[in-house]
Amino acid sequence: MPSLIDLRRRIRAVKNTQQITKAMKMVAASKLRRAQERMMAARPYAAEMQRVLRSVAARVDPSAHPLLAHREAAPDSKTLVIIVSADKGLCGSFNTNIIKAAGAFIVESPQVCTLGLVGRKGRDYFARRGFGVLFEQIGIFQKLKFDDARSIAQMAIDAFVARDVDRVVVAYNEFKSVISQKIVIDQLLPIARADVESIVDTPGTDYIYEPSPQAIFNELLPRYVEVQIYRALLESNAAFFAAQMTAMDTATKNSADMISSLTLYMNKVRQASITREIIEVVSGAEAL
Numbered sequence: 001m002p003s004l005i006d007l008r009r010r011i012r013a014v015k016n017t018q019q020i021t022k023a024m025k026m027v028a029a030s031k032l033r034r035a036q037e038r039m040m041a042a043r044p045y046a047a048e049m050q051r052v053l054r055s056v057a058a059r060v061d062p063s064a065h066p067l068l069a070h071r072e073a074a075p076d077s078k079t080l081v082i083i084v085s086a087d088k089g090l091c092g093s094f095n096t097n098i099i100k101a102a103g104a105f106i107v108e109s110p111q112v113c114t115l116g117l118v119g120r121k122g123r124d125y126f127a128r129r130g131f132g133v134l135f136e137q138i139g140i141f142q143k144l145k146f147d148d149a150r151s152i153a154q155m156a157i158d159a160f161v162a163r164d165v166d167r168v169v170v171a172y173n174e175f176k177s178v179i180s181q182k183i184v185i186d187q188l189l190p191i192a193r194a195d196v197e198s199i200v201d202t203p204g205t206d207y208i209y210e211p212s213p214q215a216i217f218n219e220l221l222p223r224y225v226e227v228q229i230y231r232a233l234l235e236s237n238a239a240f241f242a243a244q245m246t247a248m249d250t251a252t253k254n255s256a257d258m259i260s261s262l263t264l265y266m267n268k269v270r271q272a273s274i275t276r277e278i279i280e281v282v283s284g285a286e287a288l
Helices: 004-059 094-108 120-128 146-161 213-287
Strands: 078-084 112-118 133-137 167-177 180-189
Touching: 004 213, 078 094, 078 120, 078 146, 078 213, 094 112, 094 120, 094 167, 094 180, 094 213, 112 120, 112 146, 120 133, 133 146, 146 167, 146 180, 146 213, 167 213, 180 213
Parallel strands: 078 112, 078 167, 112 133
Antiparallel strands: 167 180
């Protein structure tokens, strides 16, 4: 049976931990609001740009631009998997879920996979296990900017154009609600073509380009990749703060339950000690 001093130390330690988790929950909640506003502002633009570009890709010749070229699967073809994780932990199963989903995709992929790792947790996991890594981006979530997405997109585009990889996909946590995140693995390159049935106007319709199609594609298609990666980073950032806030709230409640049970147990131990001392005094008086 632990002594009263040990129980008091444990209760004091749990209370200190509870103060930390409560503070982390408040910090995560304040950061979540800003991250959610940025993510919600970027969603409509990214979704509409994706719809337009896939519609255009369905109408033009795939040879019109290197980023539209679909390559036949071959035994030596490669896929670049950009995995977006967090730089920090204490966020429940946030990092575990994306690492498991990305690992399952890599194992099941018929092509050889090379990785682009965004976030320290994903880097630590995959780099230690000998996976081929094309690039790493660590610490960008402290002050997330569009330039971070641009640099990641440029490395992916350069690898695809140089035929170092034949496909580029991005894996990230999509923010659904404060208590729910969804794992998304989406193809970035080559740009997917929309189904003919989903095109509103006549499937055979062609566009008149001004300036030339090549000039438009050279400007628009890299921007599309940058926007989609930026959206993935914003979604993952908001989902991380939501997961951290939920995890810290649960930890705070669990610590309160632990303090209550330890206090009850300490009172029982103290009561037993007092009872034993009374019995000893009474027994001694009777012996006299």
